[in-house]
Amino acid sequence: MTEPDAASGQPQQDGGGPAAAPGAAPSRRAVLGWGGAGLALGAAAAGGAAAAFGGGSDMVSAAAAGAAVPFHGEHQAGIASAVQDRLHFAAFDVKTKDRAELVKLLKEWTAAARLMTAGLPVGDVYEGLPEAPPTDTGEALGLKASRLTLTVGFGPGLFAKDRFGLEGRRPEALVDLEVFPGDNLDPARSGGDLCVQACADDPQVAVHAIRQLARIGFGRVAVRWSQLGFGKTSSTTPDEQTPRNMMGFKDGTRNISGTDRAALDKHVWVGAGDGSDWLTGGSYLVARRIRMNIETWDRTPLQEQEDIFGRDKGEGAPVGKSKERDEPFLKAMKPEAHVRLAHPDTNNGATILRRGYSFTDGTDGLGRLDAGLFFLAYQRDVRTGFVPIQRNLAKSDVLNEYIQHVGSAVFAVPPGVRDKDDWWGRTLFA
Numbered sequence: 001m002t003e004p005d006a007a008s009g010q011p012q013q014d015g016g017g018p019a020a021a022p023g024a025a026p027s028r029r030a031v032l033g034w035g036g037a038g039l040a041l042g043a044a045a046a047g048g049a050a051a052a053f054g055g056g057s058d059m060v061s062a063a064a065a066g067a068a069v070p071f072h073g074e075h076q077a078g079i080a081s082a083v084q085d086r087l088h089f090a091a092f093d094v095k096t097k098d099r100a101e102l103v104k105l106l107k108e109w110t111a112a113a114r115l116m117t118a119g120l121p122v123g124d125v126y127e128g129l130p131e132a133p134p135t136d137t138g139e140a141l142g143l144k145a146s147r148l149t150l151t152v153g154f155g156p157g158l159f160a161k162d163r164f165g166l167e168g169r170r171p172e173a174l175v176d177l178e179v180f181p182g183d184n185l186d187p188a189r190s191g192g193d194l195c196v197q198a199c200a201d202d203p204q205v206a207v208h209a210i211r212q213l214a215r216i217g218f219g220r221v222a223v224r225w226s227q228l229g230f231g232k233t234s235s236t237t238p239d240e241q242t243p244r245n246m247m248g249f250k251d252g253t254r255n256i257s258g259t260d261r262a263a264l265d266k267h268v269w270v271g272a273g274d275g276s277d278w279l280t281g282g283s284y285l286v287a288r289r290i291r292m293n294i295e296t297w298d299r300t301p302l303q304e305q306e307d308i309f310g311r312d313k314g315e316g317a318p319v320g321k322s323k324e325r326d327e328p329f330l331k332a333m334k335p336e337a338h339v340r341l342a343h344p345d346t347n348n349g350a351t352i353l354r355r356g357y358s359f360t361d362g363t364d365g366l367g368r369l370d371a372g373l374f375f376l377a378y379q380r381d382v383r384t385g386f387v388p389i390q391r392n393l394a395k396s397d398v399l400n401e402y403i404q405h406v407g408s409a410v411f412a413v414p415p416g417v418r419d420k421d422d423w424w425g426r427t428l429f430a
Contacts, residue, residue, distance in 0.1 A: 066119065066143070066144025066145055066146050066147075066201075066202075067144075067145065067147055068117060068118050068119050068144075068145035068147070068148075069081060069117060069145070069147050069148065069149050071113060071114050071117045071118070071150075071417065072416065072417055072418060072419055072420075072422075073416040073417075073418075074281050074415065074416050074418070075269060075281055075282070075283075075415060075416045076149075076151045076152070076282070076413060076414070076415070076416045076417075077117070077149040077150075077151065077416070078149035078150065078151035078197055078199050078355075079151060079268065079283055079353070079355070079378050079413070080236055080256075080258040080264055080268065080353065081149055081199075081236065081258060082147070082235075082236060082237050082258060083199070083232045083234065083235050083236055083237070083355055084146075084147050084148075084149070084199040084200050084201050084232070085200075085201045085230070085231070085232060086199065086200055086201065086202065086203040086205075086206050086228075086229065086230055086357075087197070087198065087199050087206060087227070087228065087229030087230070087232075087357040087374065088198045088203075088206040088207050088209070088210045088226065088227075088228055088229075089195065089196070089197050089198070089226060089227045089229065089287065089374065089376075090195065090196050090198075090210045090213075090214065090223055090225075090226040090227075091155070091191065091192025091193075091194070091195045091223070091224045091225050091226070091287075091409055092192055092193060092194040092195070092196070092214075092217065092221040092222065092223055092224055093157075093192065093193055093221065093222050093224045094157075094158065094163075094193040094194060094220070094221050095219065095220055095221060095222055096219075096220040096221075097163070099164045099165060099429075101220055102164060102220070102429075103425070103429050105216070105217055105220050105221065106152075106423055106424045106425045106429075107423045108216050109152070109196075109213050109216060109217070109424060110417060110422075110423040110424045111423075112212055112213065112216060113150045113209075113213075113424075114417075114420075116140075116145075116148060116150070116205075116208070116209050116212065117145060117148050117149065117150060118145060119143075119144050119145030119146075119148075121136040121138075121140070121141070122135060122136045122212050122216075123135025123136045124136065125137075125138040125141060126138070136212065137208070137211060137212065137215065139204060139207075139208050139211075140204060140205055140208040143202055143204060143205055143208075144202075144205075145200075145205070146200040146201040146202035146205040147199075147200055147201050148198065148199070148200040148205050148206065148209060149197075149198070149199050149200070150196060150197070150198055150209055150213075151196070151197040151199075151285075151413065152194065152195065152196055152197075152413070152414065152424045152425070153194070153195040153196075153197075153285050153411025153412060153413040153414075154193070154194060154411055154412045154413075154414065154425070154428065155191060155192045155193045155194065155195065155409065155410070155411050155412075156170065156174055156176055156410065157191065157192075157193045158193045158194070159174070166428065169276070169278065169428060171270075171274075171275065171276035171279055171412055172275055172276075173270075173274070173275075173276075173284060173381040173382050173383055173412075174284065174382070174410065174411075174412045175382055175383060175387070175410070176410070177286070177382075177386075177387070177408055177410050178387075180390055180391065180394040180405065181394045181395065182394055182400050182404065182405065183394075183404075183405045183408070184404050184405070184406055185405065185406060185407060185408050186406050186407055188224075188225060189225045189227075189289055189406060189407030190225075190407050190408045190409055191224065191408075191409050192224045192225070192409055192411075193221075193224075194221065194411075195285070195287070195409065195411050196209075196210060196213055197285075197355075197376070198210050199355075203228070203230070207228070210226065225407070227289060227359060227374050227407075228359060228361075229356075229357025229358060229359050229374045230357060230358055230359070230360075231243060231244075231246075231357065231358040232355075232356070232357055233245045233251040233252060233354075233356040233357060233358055233373055234251055234252025234255045234354035234355060234356050235252055235255060236255060236256065236257060236258035236353070236355075237257070237258060238255075238257050238325075242316060242324060245356075245358060245373055246292055246294065246358050246360075246371055246372060246373065247292065247297055247305070247309075247402075248305075248313060249305075249309050249311060249313055249316070250311070250316035250324060251356070252354055252356070253311075253316060253324055253325060255353065255354050256268065256351065256352075256353040263351070264353070266351075266380070267351040267352065267353065267379060267380055267385070268283050268353050268378050268379060268380055269281060269282070269283060269380060270282050270283060270284070270380055270381075271380070274380070274381070276412075277427075278414070278427040278428045279412055279414060279415070279427070279428075280415060280427075281415030281416065282412065282413045282414045282415045283378045283379065283380065283413045284378065284379050284380070284381065284382045284385070284410065284411070284412055284413065285376065285377070285378055285410065285411045285412075285413050286352075286375075286376075286377045286379070286382060286385075286386040286408075286409075286410050287374070287375065287376055287407070287408070287409045287410075287411070288374075288375040288377075288405050288407065288408050289359075289372070289374055289375075289405070289406050289407030289408075290372045290373040290374070290375055290403050290404070290405055290406070291370065291371075291372045291403065291404050291405075291406045292371055292372035292373065292402060292403050293368075293401075293402045293403065293404075294368070294369045294371050294372075295368055295369070296401075296402060297402045300402075306319075307333075307334050307337065308337065308338060308398050308399050308402075309337065309338050309339060309399070310328070310333040310334070310337030310338060310339035310340050311324075311339060318332075318333070318339060319332045319333045319337075320332040328340075328343065330343055330345060330346065334398075335396070336396050336397060336398040337398070338393070338397055338398075338399045341392050341393050341396065341397050342389060342392075342393060342397075346392060347388050347389050347392055348388065350384060350385055350388045350389050351379075351385070352377040352378065352379045352385045352386055352389065353377065353378045353379065354375070354376065354377050354378075355376040355377075355378065356373050356374060356375045356376050356377075357373075357374045357376075358371070358372070358373060358374075359371060359372060359373070359374050372403065373403075378413070382410060414427060414428060415427060
């Protein structure tokens with residue numbers, strides 16, 4: 001629940017490239033009506049004809065129309081892209097011991113992602129052999145692309161000795177995260193060899209995407225853990241209304257803008273001189289499942305809540321200011337205020353890009369909501385991004401009385417898929 005550097009501008013085009021002409025991809029149902037020819041057309045549409053948008057009213061109309069986000073680009077979509085409303089995140093354990101099989105899987109996943117992000121099925125749903133299972137499970141038929149983005153990452157375990165010959169390719173910045181004070185990490189909700197982040201404006205589209213990739217990977221990978229999210233808790237589009245977290249406070253006011261290319265190059269994208277050439281144009285992802293003690297928070301007085309965050313609950317203005325986006329005066333806040341402790345000025349300039357989501361997963365058996373924040377942070381180097389910020393927060397943030405980190409994972413996120421012949425992880429495995 002950190003608050004990175006302020007930035008301004010309009011939403012960056014997904015995939016890192018220039019904006020394409022507005023429009024909408026054909027629906028899955030329409031494509032199936034065309035038969036096999038429609039699937040071939042879909043592959044071409046995913047490569048270059050998927051719709052994009054810039055921001056503001058254009059983004060609203062594009063979302064309403066179920067627009068598709070371009071899959072190809074210098075960077076993977078789903079990082080600096082305009083944040084969608086829903087999330088399905090999954091971490092996988094790789095079961096195969098065959099490097100060639102893993103490469104084949106990544107190529108198959110890439111091909112499926114091209115289709116799904118364009119709003120197309122990955123195969124036959126009801127026109128295949130009656131004796132064989134369908135090659136697409138079909139629950140997204142008739143649904144549009146809904147700005148679906150799929151973002152893949154590689155965990156530390158993939159680089160272990162005697163697995164896939166990648167031990168010499170592990171980036172130095174792909175560190176095993178320390179256990180921070182107050183952590184209560186559940187191994188069943190932590191780690192993973194691979195991750196896939198599916199974001200969309202329709203929850204069924206996001207769930208369908210993860211389901212298809214898990215189905216395609218059957219026997220070669222297995223889901224280790226997954227998380228559904230709703231109600232984005234940060235935004236890469238500063239002209240939008242700032243979303244609120246489950247504690248009722250505006251969250252991500254000072255997040256990096258998706259079009260601030262200077263800030264993205266400085267804080268998010270891995271550079272050519274950063275020590276891992278295969279990762280140039282990629283990023284690092286830290287995922288943390290943060291449980292909120294909702295019932296305790298709901299009995300906390302308003303003034304105390306505002307002191308804990310360092311902002312007022314209504315407008316979201318920092319202490320002593322009147323507007324949400326006014327520059328915070330950190331010394332006016334209590335020393336243990338969350339905003340003050342998370343601010344770059346308190347952390348030697350450490351800055352991250354956030355894409356978090358709220359979650360509710362029923363109750364814990366004691367009548368308490370299992371709810372909180374699924375924190376996602378992208379950065380150029382975990383050692384100078386998330387780690388120093390979290391060390392500072394874990395040490396003295398008074399918000400820790402109301403939250404607990406219960407899941408954790410870190411991944412190296414490769415660069416984008418450049419064209420129809422490229423695939424996720426090519427730079428690592430080539």
